[in-house]
Every structure is written in C-alpha cells, then in structure tokens.
Amino acid sequence: MKNTIAERILDFLKDYPPFNLIQKDTLLEIAKKVEIHYFEKDQIIFSQNDTPHEHFYIVNEGVIRLYRFAEGKKHIVDICDEGDLFGLRPLIMKENYLMGAAANEESIIYAIPIHLFNDIILNFPKVSQFLIASFATNTRDPFSEKHKGKLFANIKAIKKVENSFIETQSAKYTKNPITCSANITIQEAAIIMTKNVINSIVIANNNIPIGIITDKDIRTKIGTGLFKITDTVETIMASPVVTFPENITVAEAQIARLKHKVSHLCITKDGTNTSELVGILSEHDLNLIQGNNPLLLIKEIKQAKDAETLKYIRSKAAELTKGYIEQEIPIYFVTKVISEINTAITKSAIELSIQEIGTKPPVNYSWFAVGSQGRKEQLLMTDQDNALVFENVTESEYENVKAYFLKLATKVTEKLNIVGFDYCPANIMASNPKWCLSIDEWKQQFKEWIKDPIPEKILLSIIFYDFELIYGNKELYNKMATSVLKYIKKNQIFLSFLGKVTLDNPPPLGFFKQFLVEQDGENKDNFDIKSRAIRPLVDAARIFSLYHGLQINNTIARYKKLMEVEPQNKDLFESCSNAFKILLTFRTSQGLANNDSGKFVDINSLSKADRLKLKSCFNPIKNVQEALKIRFKTTQIG
Amino acid sequence: MWNWFKHKNYPDFWKEYLKTFKIKQPKSIEKTRFIVFDTETTGLDTVKDRILSIGAIAITNGIIDVADNFEIYLKQDEFNTDTVEIHGILKEGNIEKFSEEKAIEYFINYLQNAVLIAHHAAFDVKMINAALTRMNLPKLKNKSIDTGILYKKLDGKTGNHFNLDALCKEFNIPKHDRHTASGxxxxxxxxxxxxxxxxxxxxxxxxxxxxxxxxxxxxx
Incomplete structure (x- = not known):
C-alpha cells in the first residue's frame, strides 16, 4: 500500500550517509518505522549516563548539541545539523550515553530503531565501513579516564564485516595449476610448460608445493649454461614457495610480491606451504586486475633512459593511485607503493645524471628526501624537497667535491622537474649550496637549529627533521640521523619551541551552516586541508617521535610506534593515525579529481558524507594539540 | 428498544470500535493517542461531494510514529474535474483503490478511541460522518481538535481564518506533498x-x- 509519509522520509534519508549506501527498498522499510521527534530549544533528548534508547537519531531540521559534564564543567563536544547522526555508538557498544544531547534550537529529529539497523550493518559492508571511519576518529574521549581503552572493545562485530568487504576484492588466481615432481628433468618440465602454454610450473609432492620454476629460470640458469637440461628440476627450482590462503586480496598480493620479490605466489588450502596447492597467482593475473602494476612500473623506471620516459611512467603511477583510491585500498599501502615509485624515479634520475657527467662521485654521499617525500607520504605531484650529504674531505678537496655534487644535484633536480616534481619555491633542494653539505657541516647546522630555536629558523628547519635516505651511502645517513636525535635529547627545550610553532595552526571547528571553518575569513570558501588538518597531525607525530628519539619518518608509522611507547595514550595516537589516513585519502582523491595538489578543498562542493568524514577528523587534532601543549609546556615560552 | 435493536445490527468492526470507548481514556496530553488526519475530496460540499483519499498519522507522547500511519484511496462515482488539479487523484489512476465502505471500515479500525486532529477539523469530520450515514452508521465518537482553533489560543493571534499554507510559513514547515491527504x-x-x-x-x-x-x- 502507498505510504506517502514513509516515502517522504526516505527522500530525506537517502541523501545522507550511511543511508545513501543502502538500497532503496531496504531503506523504505526503515523509513516506515521511523519516529519523528520535535524538540524545542534546550530540550534534552538524552542525558549523559542515561541507558541507551532503542533508537538512534538523525537531525532532520535544526541543530542538536552534544555535551559532557566533566570536572564540574559543561563541555560542548559537537554540534549536529541537518543530516548528522548521533546517539548511535552507545547502542552498538551497548553502553550508556557518554554525552548528553539537547536541542540547540527548535529541532525535528528522526529516530531510527536500532534493531532494524543491526541487520543493515551486517548486510551492507559499506555502511559498517562508514561507521568505523566515523567512530574510529572519535575513540578518544578526553574527559573520561574510565572509558579509555575500552571504546574499541565491542566493535569486533563491525570489524569482521570490514574484513569480509576486503575479501570481496580477493585476487583472482589460476586454479588447479599444472605441477610436476621434483625428480623429472628440466627438459621434461620445459616440454610440459610449452605444451600447456604456461610460464611457470610448481614442483609438488602429493600436491604439496615444494618449489617453482619459471620462464626466467630457464633463461638465466639453462640458457646461460649454468645447468644442463638433463639436470632435475629440483636443482634450479626456487624453494620454498611463497604461499597464501585462497582469500588473498589484491592488496595483500601486491604487498607480498613487493616484499618477497617473486613473480608467482602459490595459493594453498590453509595458506601454509605444508598444505595442498589450489592455485597460482602470477604477475600476469594481477596485471589483469590492476591494469597497472607497481612492480612493472618500477621495472620500467629502472630501464628508463631519459627524464621524459620517467615522466610518462610517473603519469601511469598517478593512474595507479587513482585506481587504488577508488578501490578503497588502505592508504598506508598506497603511500608505500607510490613512495617506492617516487624513490625509484629519483634513483634513476641520479644514475642518469652521473652517467651524463661522465665521472663517478669523488667521495661517499647520500641523497635524501625531506618533507613529505621524506615521510613517504607523497601521493600526488608536489614540490621536490631534497638535500645531499657527502663525506668529510680536506679543505683543499672541498671546493672540487662540492662543485661536483652541486653539478650532480642540479642535473637531478632538472630531471625531477621534467618528471613533474616542481622546483621547491623555498629552494630546499640539493642543488642549493646551503643544502649540499659535508657531514660535519650538516651536524653543525642541526646543532645551531636545535640550540638556538628562534621561530623563523624552526619554520625553515622543520622540513629537515623528516629526512629519508633515497640513494647513496647508508652509513652517512645514519650518522646524521643519530646526531640529530642526540642534540635534541640534550636540548629538550627545543621541542617546546617546535611545539609552539606547530600550535599556531589551530584545529578547524567544524562545518555547519553558520559556523565558518576559516575564522580569519580569508579563503572563506576554501578549506586548507593541508595546513589546517593534515599538517597539525604530521607535526604532532614528529614532535612526539623526536621526544622519544625514534628514527621513523612516516606519520602513520610514527603513531603506530607511539602507541607502543606510550600505551597510556594509545587511544589518542590511534585516533590521530585514523584521522590522518582519512585526511590523506581525502586530499588525494580531491587532488586527483581536480588535478591539483589537493591542498584546498571547496567546502560548498563537498557532499554531506565528505563533510562528515572531515569533521570527524577534527577532534583528534584538537586532542593531540592539547597533549602537545601540556607535554611540552608550550605556553611557558615566549 | 429501537435503539437497542439497531445496535444489534451494527457490523462487527463498528462494535469493536464502540468497545474501545469503554476503556477509560487517560486524559493527559502525553498518554493520549492522537491521530492527525486529512481527507482529499471532490469538493467542499459535505452532502454532494465525496472522499477520494484519507491520510492519517499517530502522535503519542509528542512523537510522530510513522509505523502507525494510514493511507487509503477510494473508488468514487462522483468525480469533479475541477479539483483534480488540487489533489492530483484521477478517477482511473493506477493507485490501488477501495470502495467507500471498505475504506471507512479500515479507517475506523485504525482510529479506535484516538483523539482526532485535523486542520479545520469540522469539515473532515463531517465528510467521514456523511460516509458513515450512507453506511447507516452513527457519527464518529472520537473527540477532535482543530489546529486552526488551537493556533488562536497562542498569545496575540487574532482573526478568524488561518489556512494551512500560512501556518506552514509561520512555523517553518516544509510543504512537501501538500494537497495529498497523507502529506x-x-x-x-x-x-x-x-x-x-x-x-x-x-x-x-x-x-x-x-x-x-x-x-x-x-x-x-
């Protein structure tokens, strides 16, 4: 029978996450069971510590404020406007309301029965993913010691769904691969491979895989005369094989192949190399799925003869990034792959430049990336930030040595510029005599920065605390890193100054109707996601890492380590890490969509889902900045 | 004696309806089941015109309960082409339609002893009563509230006629599905x-x- 009112409610819900992820007929069933509540200004919907209702809420009209009483004071935790969900987490967690909700103005809210929604969470993985994303960034509750650490305890049910979602993207492998026994000759194996038109054959004993030979083995081991075609396959096979269970995902397969540097993965019943072989996953299989393949790209980079070729490969890497983001491949994996590609490009640019100069570098050196490339967080084309360190040389040699490296660096930066990495506007590049220094000069430079931390110098030097070896002598790089951490340890006050500078980026408040994001009014319609949201998280991770003397550059890796080092702040660091992942994904997809660096986001163009996503990241920013303030006593200095 | 005899011949649904009024009503705004309803009709003449659709939704304890709603379309021989453009109900539309008797029976079952609310309630109640009369049944027993009159109880409200459109504007209510009974x-x-x-x-x-x-x- 026609139900005009339910249809009207459906019409509202369908525009807002997570309801926009639910198919229409299912959503209509929910709409038919909605309760509509009207609240006048300041009327309470639920109070802190109340037992959970049977419904959760979505604001249809008006504004709802969420608040907490702590230490005798009332704190506004969040403001919800049209389309915002609230009061859901306690229902899923089966715990009392952590905060109260009241109408900030006259409001109409829709109450949705949780019992209907439980099925939805199970049946619509995207819904649970959305909920995880919005819960994950809110795990920390700065006012409650009691709830610390247990907020994630009951979320397993949802997590399980998330996993099964990734499983739906499992890699397609070749089933029932052809095998042979270990004692047949290489010739016999080659005949089987030729007959079946396959480029690899698994050597198995009772269908338990023990080794593998590929076309490449025939070429490199037989063709070169190292082995005879009458030798047994056993003598040339790669063993043991890299094995995975049947539900291997595309992402896992990529990682495994990067890690083990193999072209084929064996799929076995239980995933170990002692169980039965059920399939084989080759580079080719993955290429079919992926279109582009990072390993392939890196291979091409190594073979590139000029900067133009590198540029072409880098553009393919951009497509790869886009594909990954669309497929919702975890961002840490995406950054890893893209960083590897960028590193390979830089390496190749250095090698090509050395060839052009025609003489080998006179002494040991290392090329390092600083800033976002140093942190391995560069997903889009951004500026190049790099530097170079060379071994200490005698005064008489110095001039020539430095001249060589400056020449090299100039050539490298030119090539990178052709590839698409713009010159650094602040000239933080190895081609700048200031950033092409001997190890002693670098140590002196860091000492100066750390001992005399005036704000202008800090702002300039901050980028150098994220430095990662790209090419060259590892020892030089390690020496430099160790001495920097040593200086900081001796001069802890430096961290206070570093903290103070980073706190000059206050967290955004949120986007709601009349509340404006940028308080300064400049760039009113544009949200500077890089400076306002990503940078504060990057900065905080850096300061805490330097404080603990961690030699890690990647922000996600830093937070992960910090969770171990400071278990009492695990929730805080976890929420920061989650927020960072969301923001980085967001920036990347925005950048790809608009073909720019993704630094600015036009708020008006955002969907409600994206606005919610962004908003959920603001709390961790605020919390970690508070923690910085307290830990490093930033208020006590200048 | 005549009354008692007539009572005897009421259809079952009406007897059930009457029974609900034997239960003591709560007489509190919070506990009462209110039913807000509206009818779309062929015109404004309560004798000649006919009901084309009825839409209703319940309010209990200040909460509008979508699950407790009612929507029905009626087959009528009376048809007035002039009002089609207001309510949009065609004589031969593709919405499932019921005979007046069946529709009224379902509506009565749904109502029970609820307190009725309608804007200009007198008209809608009269339309339902007219249909009941055609079915040889007595008038509705439910109490009713007119939101037009209720509005006049607010401070500083004078004048006599407040149409729904004007009140929507004043109270900031979006006019979705206006001129459908349910809307x-x-x-x-x-x-x-x-x-x-x-x-x-x-x-x-x-x-x-x-x-x-x-x-x-x-x-x-």
Missing part, C-alpha cells in the same frame, strides 16, 4: 507539535484546553 496530515502533525510546544512556553496547558473552541485561556 497534509503529516504537515498538520508537525504543526500540532509546534503549536503545543509554543503554548506550553506561554502557560500551563491542560488536556481539556485542547478541546475548548473559544479563545479561553483556561485556568491561568
């Missing part, structure tokens, strides 16, 4: 909640105040 019932439900809330801010509102037709402020 108007829903709008009226929101209007009712908003008026009550405003009234409560001005003074204590008693259950009995809701039914006063004069602008009597009750026991202040």
């Amino acid at each position: 108007d019932a829903f709008i009226t439900a929101l209007l009712f909640l908003k008026i009550i809330s405003k009234l409560k801010k001005e003074r204590t509102v008693y259950y009995s105040d809701l039914f006063r037709t004069t602008n009597n402020k009750g026991l202040i």
Whole structure:
C-alpha cells in the first residue's frame, strides 16, 4: 500500500550517509518505522549516563548539541545539523550515553530503531565501513579516564564485516595449476610448460608445493649454461614457495610480491606451504586486475633512459593511485607503493645524471628526501624537497667535491622537474649550496637549529627533521640521523619551541551552516586541508617521535610506534593515525579529481558524507594539540 | 428498544470500535493517542461531494510514529474535474483503490478511541460522518481538535481564518506533498507539535484546553 509519509522520509534519508549506501527498498522499510521527534530549544533528548534508547537519531531540521559534564564543567563536544547522526555508538557498544544531547534550537529529529539497523550493518559492508571511519576518529574521549581503552572493545562485530568487504576484492588466481615432481628433468618440465602454454610450473609432492620454476629460470640458469637440461628440476627450482590462503586480496598480493620479490605466489588450502596447492597467482593475473602494476612500473623506471620516459611512467603511477583510491585500498599501502615509485624515479634520475657527467662521485654521499617525500607520504605531484650529504674531505678537496655534487644535484633536480616534481619555491633542494653539505657541516647546522630555536629558523628547519635516505651511502645517513636525535635529547627545550610553532595552526571547528571553518575569513570558501588538518597531525607525530628519539619518518608509522611507547595514550595516537589516513585519502582523491595538489578543498562542493568524514577528523587534532601543549609546556615560552 | 435493536445490527468492526470507548481514556496530553488526519475530496460540499483519499498519522507522547500511519484511496462515482488539479487523484489512476465502505471500515479500525486532529477539523469530520450515514452508521465518537482553533489560543493571534499554507510559513514547515491527504496530515502533525510546544512556553496547558473552541485561556 502507498505510504506517502514513509516515502517522504526516505527522500530525506537517502541523501545522507550511511543511508545513501543502502538500497532503496531496504531503506523504505526503515523509513516506515521511523519516529519523528520535535524538540524545542534546550530540550534534552538524552542525558549523559542515561541507558541507551532503542533508537538512534538523525537531525532532520535544526541543530542538536552534544555535551559532557566533566570536572564540574559543561563541555560542548559537537554540534549536529541537518543530516548528522548521533546517539548511535552507545547502542552498538551497548553502553550508556557518554554525552548528553539537547536541542540547540527548535529541532525535528528522526529516530531510527536500532534493531532494524543491526541487520543493515551486517548486510551492507559499506555502511559498517562508514561507521568505523566515523567512530574510529572519535575513540578518544578526553574527559573520561574510565572509558579509555575500552571504546574499541565491542566493535569486533563491525570489524569482521570490514574484513569480509576486503575479501570481496580477493585476487583472482589460476586454479588447479599444472605441477610436476621434483625428480623429472628440466627438459621434461620445459616440454610440459610449452605444451600447456604456461610460464611457470610448481614442483609438488602429493600436491604439496615444494618449489617453482619459471620462464626466467630457464633463461638465466639453462640458457646461460649454468645447468644442463638433463639436470632435475629440483636443482634450479626456487624453494620454498611463497604461499597464501585462497582469500588473498589484491592488496595483500601486491604487498607480498613487493616484499618477497617473486613473480608467482602459490595459493594453498590453509595458506601454509605444508598444505595442498589450489592455485597460482602470477604477475600476469594481477596485471589483469590492476591494469597497472607497481612492480612493472618500477621495472620500467629502472630501464628508463631519459627524464621524459620517467615522466610518462610517473603519469601511469598517478593512474595507479587513482585506481587504488577508488578501490578503497588502505592508504598506508598506497603511500608505500607510490613512495617506492617516487624513490625509484629519483634513483634513476641520479644514475642518469652521473652517467651524463661522465665521472663517478669523488667521495661517499647520500641523497635524501625531506618533507613529505621524506615521510613517504607523497601521493600526488608536489614540490621536490631534497638535500645531499657527502663525506668529510680536506679543505683543499672541498671546493672540487662540492662543485661536483652541486653539478650532480642540479642535473637531478632538472630531471625531477621534467618528471613533474616542481622546483621547491623555498629552494630546499640539493642543488642549493646551503643544502649540499659535508657531514660535519650538516651536524653543525642541526646543532645551531636545535640550540638556538628562534621561530623563523624552526619554520625553515622543520622540513629537515623528516629526512629519508633515497640513494647513496647508508652509513652517512645514519650518522646524521643519530646526531640529530642526540642534540635534541640534550636540548629538550627545543621541542617546546617546535611545539609552539606547530600550535599556531589551530584545529578547524567544524562545518555547519553558520559556523565558518576559516575564522580569519580569508579563503572563506576554501578549506586548507593541508595546513589546517593534515599538517597539525604530521607535526604532532614528529614532535612526539623526536621526544622519544625514534628514527621513523612516516606519520602513520610514527603513531603506530607511539602507541607502543606510550600505551597510556594509545587511544589518542590511534585516533590521530585514523584521522590522518582519512585526511590523506581525502586530499588525494580531491587532488586527483581536480588535478591539483589537493591542498584546498571547496567546502560548498563537498557532499554531506565528505563533510562528515572531515569533521570527524577534527577532534583528534584538537586532542593531540592539547597533549602537545601540556607535554611540552608550550605556553611557558615566549 | 429501537435503539437497542439497531445496535444489534451494527457490523462487527463498528462494535469493536464502540468497545474501545469503554476503556477509560487517560486524559493527559502525553498518554493520549492522537491521530492527525486529512481527507482529499471532490469538493467542499459535505452532502454532494465525496472522499477520494484519507491520510492519517499517530502522535503519542509528542512523537510522530510513522509505523502507525494510514493511507487509503477510494473508488468514487462522483468525480469533479475541477479539483483534480488540487489533489492530483484521477478517477482511473493506477493507485490501488477501495470502495467507500471498505475504506471507512479500515479507517475506523485504525482510529479506535484516538483523539482526532485535523486542520479545520469540522469539515473532515463531517465528510467521514456523511460516509458513515450512507453506511447507516452513527457519527464518529472520537473527540477532535482543530489546529486552526488551537493556533488562536497562542498569545496575540487574532482573526478568524488561518489556512494551512500560512501556518506552514509561520512555523517553518516544509510543504512537501501538500494537497495529498497523507502529506497534509503529516504537515498538520508537525504543526500540532509546534503549536503545543509554543503554548506550553506561554502557560500551563491542560488536556481539556485542547478541546475548548473559544479563545479561553483556561485556568491561568
């Protein structure tokens, strides 16, 4: 029978996450069971510590404020406007309301029965993913010691769904691969491979895989005369094989192949190399799925003869990034792959430049990336930030040595510029005599920065605390890193100054109707996601890492380590890490969509889902900045 | 004797309906089941014109319960092409339609002893009663509230006629599905909640105040 009112409610819900992820007929069933509540200004919907209702809420009209009483004071935790969900987490967690909700103005809210929604969470993985994303960034509750650490305890049910979602993207492998026994000759194996038109054959004993030979083995081991075609396959096979269970995902397969540097993965019943072989996953299989393949790209980079070729490969890497983001491949994996590609490009640019100069570098050196490339967080084309360190040389040699490296660096930066990495506007590049220094000069430079931390110098030097070896002598790089951490340890006050500078980026408040994001009014319609949201998280991770003397550059890796080092702040660091992942994904997809660096986001163009996503990241920013303030006593200095 | 005899011959659904009035009513705004309803008709003449559709939704304890709603379309021989453009119901539309008798029976089953709310309630109640008369049944026994009259109880409201469109504007209610029975019932439900809330801010509102037709402020 026609139900005009339910249809009207459906019409509202369908525009807002997570309801926009639910198919229409299912959503209509929910709409038919909605309760509509009207609240006048300041009327309470639920109070802190109340037992959970049977419904959760979505604001249809008006504004709802969420608040907490702590230490005798009332704190506004969040403001919800049209389309915002609230009061859901306690229902899923089966715990009392952590905060109260009241109408900030006259409001109409829709109450949705949780019992209907439980099925939805199970049946619509995207819904649970959305909920995880919005819960994950809110795990920390700065006012409650009691709830610390247990907020994630009951979320397993949802997590399980998330996993099964990734499983739906499992890699397609070749089933029932052809095998042979270990004692047949290489010739016999080659005949089987030729007959079946396959480029690899698994050597198995009772269908338990023990080794593998590929076309490449025939070429490199037989063709070169190292082995005879009458030798047994056993003598040339790669063993043991890299094995995975049947539900291997595309992402896992990529990682495994990067890690083990193999072209084929064996799929076995239980995933170990002692169980039965059920399939084989080759580079080719993955290429079919992926279109582009990072390993392939890196291979091409190594073979590139000029900067133009590198540029072409880098553009393919951009497509790869886009594909990954669309497929919702975890961002840490995406950054890893893209960083590897960028590193390979830089390496190749250095090698090509050395060839052009025609003489080998006179002494040991290392090329390092600083800033976002140093942190391995560069997903889009951004500026190049790099530097170079060379071994200490005698005064008489110095001039020539430095001249060589400056020449090299100039050539490298030119090539990178052709590839698409713009010159650094602040000239933080190895081609700048200031950033092409001997190890002693670098140590002196860091000492100066750390001992005399005036704000202008800090702002300039901050980028150098994220430095990662790209090419060259590892020892030089390690020496430099160790001495920097040593200086900081001796001069802890430096961290206070570093903290103070980073706190000059206050967290955004949120986007709601009349509340404006940028308080300064400049760039009113544009949200500077890089400076306002990503940078504060990057900065905080850096300061805490330097404080603990961690030699890690990647922000996600830093937070992960910090969770171990400071278990009492695990929730805080976890929420920061989650927020960072969301923001980085967001920036990347925005950048790809608009073909720019993704630094600015036009708020008006955002969907409600994206606005919610962004908003959920603001709390961790605020919390970690508070923690910085307290830990490093930033208020006590200048 | 005649009355008793007639009573005997009521159809079962009417007997069930009467039974619900034997239960003591709560006489509190919070506990009462209100049903906000609206009819779309072929015209404004309660004798000649016919009901084309009925839409209704329940309010209990200040909550509009979508699960407790009612929507039905009626087959009528009477048809007035002039009003089609208002309510959009065609004589031979593709919506499932019921005979007047069946539709009224379903509506009565749904109503039970609820307190009725409608904008210009007198008209809609009269339309239902006219249909009941055609079925040889007595009039509705439910109490009813007119949101138009309720509105006039607010401070500073004078004048006589307040149409739904004007009140939607004043109370900031989106006019979705206006001129469909369900759409108007829903709008009226929101209007009712908003008026009550405003009234409560001005003074204590008693259950009995809701039914006063004069602008009597009750026991202040």
